[in-house]
Amino acid sequence: MLGHIIGWAHTRFGKLDGENLESLVVRVAADAIADAGLDPADIDEIVVGHFNQGLDPQGFPASLALQADGALRFKPATRVENACATGSAAIRQAAMAIGSGRARSVLVVGVEKMTAAPAAQVQASLASASYLAEGDGGDLSFAGIFGRIAQLYFQRYGDQSDALARIAAKNHRNGAANPLAHMQKDLGFEFCRTVSDRNPLVAGPLRRTDCSMVSDGAAALVLVHGDVAVGAAKSVGLRAQAQANDVLPMGGRDMTRFEGCAVAWNKALAQAGLGLDDLDFVETHDCFTIAELIEYEAMGLTPPGEGHRALLEGWTEVGGRLPVNPSGGLKAKGHPIGATGVSMHVMTAMQLMGTASGIQVPGATKGGIFNMGGAAVANYVSVLERVR
Numbered sequence: 511m512l513g514h515i516i517g518w519a520h521t522r523f524g525k526l527d528g529e530n531l532e533s534l535v536v537r538v539a540a541d542a543i544a545d546a547g548l549d550p551a552d553i554d555e556i557v558v559g560h561f562n563q564g565l566d567p568q569g570f571p572a573s574l575a576l577q578a579d580g581a582l583r584f585k586p587a588t589r590v591e592n593a594c595a596t597g598s599a600a601i602r603q604a605a606m607a608i609g610s611g612r613a614r615s616v617l618v619v620g621v622e623k624m625t626a627a628p629a630a631q632v633q634a635s636l637a638s639a640s641y642l643a644e645g646d647g648g649d650l651s652f653a654g655i656f657g658r659i660a661q662l663y664f665q666r667y668g669d670q671s672d673a674l675a676r677i678a679a680k681n682h683r684n685g686a687a688n689p690l691a692h693m694q695k696d697l698g699f700e701f702c703r704t705v706s707d708r709n710p711l712v713a714g715p716l717r718r719t720d721c722s723m724v725s726d727g728a729a730a731l732v733l734v735h736g737d738v739a740v741g742a743a744k745s746v747g748l749r750a751q752a753q754a755n756d757v758l759p760m761g762g763r764d765m766t767r768f769e770g771c772a773v774a775w776n777k778a779l780a781q782a783g784l785g786l787d788d789l790d791f792v793e794t795h796d797c798f799t800i801a802e803l804i805e806y807e808a809m810g811l812t813p814p815g816e817g818h819r820a821l822l823e824g825w826t827e828v829g830g831r832l833p834v835n836p837s838g839g840l841k842a843k844g845h846p847i848g849a850t851g852v853s854m855h856v857m858t859a860m861q862l863m864g865t866a867s868g869i870q871v872p873g874a875t876k877g878g879i880f881n882m883g884g885a886a887v888a889n890y891v892s893v894l895e896r897v898r
């Protein structure tokens with residue numbers, strides 16, 4: 511194991527008026543350490559995942575984490591960032607600290623405050639994590655980029671609007687049962703597939719319901735060495751983690767295939783000595799529904815162009831062959847950028863401990879996670895397994 515997750519905390523995601531970076535970081539940091547049953551003095555290192563890029567005037571969240579307890583004063587605390595995969599980047603950093611022998615217990619926090627900024631500022635900030643080659647388009651938002659990816663996919667494989675609506679409906683149905691989700695409402699397939707005043711087109715064929723939410727929130731976990739985990743009340747092993755970065759320009763890449771995602775999945779499964787069929791569920795990066803569809807193909811669930819089959823045959827529903835996004839995903843649970851990857855690990859750990867009330871995948875012992883920054887640029891796959 512690359513480390514053991516022995517405690518965690520998660521705020522509700524949403525428009526959290528009255529919360530700021532400081533209140534979010536301090537709360538989840540204190541709660542995760544308490545949940546791990548550790549004395550704060552035993553934390554060797556703190557890693558905070560935070561995107562910001564102009565979203566929030568307050569910065570320096572790594573140092574804010576020290577305010578969770580006086581015993582954290584003088585601990586090394588560092589912020590990491592890797593676009594929308596920032597949370598998984600923080601977890602990788604923690605695993606490397608443990609693997610190198612520099613730390614035995616690491617607190618990882620992911621946080622973002624997005625909803626206080628005007629919509630135009632949010633779009634500009636997010637777009638800073640994208641790149642279009644000259645002549646490729648102007649100042650596209652992320653929805654614009656994924657709208658273009660959807661158009662390319664539809665040109666090659668036919669109109670998949672209904673498949674995208676099935677993903678939206680599935681994730682909103684799952685999110686309706688997740689008490690931590692931003693939107694806890696089952697919107698239904700007909701609403702998601704129909705363009706209307708309440709579900710307008712946003713970019714290309716993508717409707718509002720094909721987009722993830724703009725959210726505030728934080729999540730934290732404590733990753734420890736196996737020796738520390740022995741004394742813990744609960745333990746979820748980080749059995750494998752792989753990272754594959756692709757180049758930013760999209761001109762030279764086939765954007766109907768997320769090749770970096772496929773590389774990360776192949777590496778992580780090989781590292782774990784497992785096949786996709788050995789996993790009980792997957793939390794995947796559905797920043798837009800077209801991303802989840804292409805990720806089915808990149809993870810090897812279906813051949814390219816056939817992702818819609820997984821939906822028509824119910825494979826990715828809870829109770830299906832490989833439930834995908836039982837938490838509701840970024841689509842319904844929300845997508846506070848820096849918190850998302852940590853949240854995916856917390857949701858997966860809860861599933862594996864059988865404590866994911868409302869959204870539990872019965873009997874799950876192994877789960878996979880795919881967290882992505884940019885348009886398949888920073889690709890992280892983790893495999894988690896229940897130890898105790």
Ligand SMILES: CC(=O)SCCNC(=O)CCNC(=O)[C@H](O)C(C)(C)COP(=O)(O)OP(=O)(O)OC[C@H]1O[C@@H](n2cnc3c(N)ncnc32)[C@H](O)[C@@H]1OP(=O)(O)O
Pocket residue numbers: 594629636652653712718719720721722723724797845882883884885
């Ligand atoms: C690699 C990556 O991860 S890239 C991803 C980075 N993240 C993004 O790009 C965020 C994408 N999402 C968005 O930009 C926004 O949610 C948008 C543009 C889709 C919608 O924003 P707006 O049109 O401004 O919606 P607004 O906030 O005014 O809300 C209007 C209604 O739609 C609902 N709504 C807002 N966003 C969404 C959404 N994504 N899905 C479903 N419903 C939504 C609101 O709850 C509200 O409902 P109500 O009227 O019943 O209260």
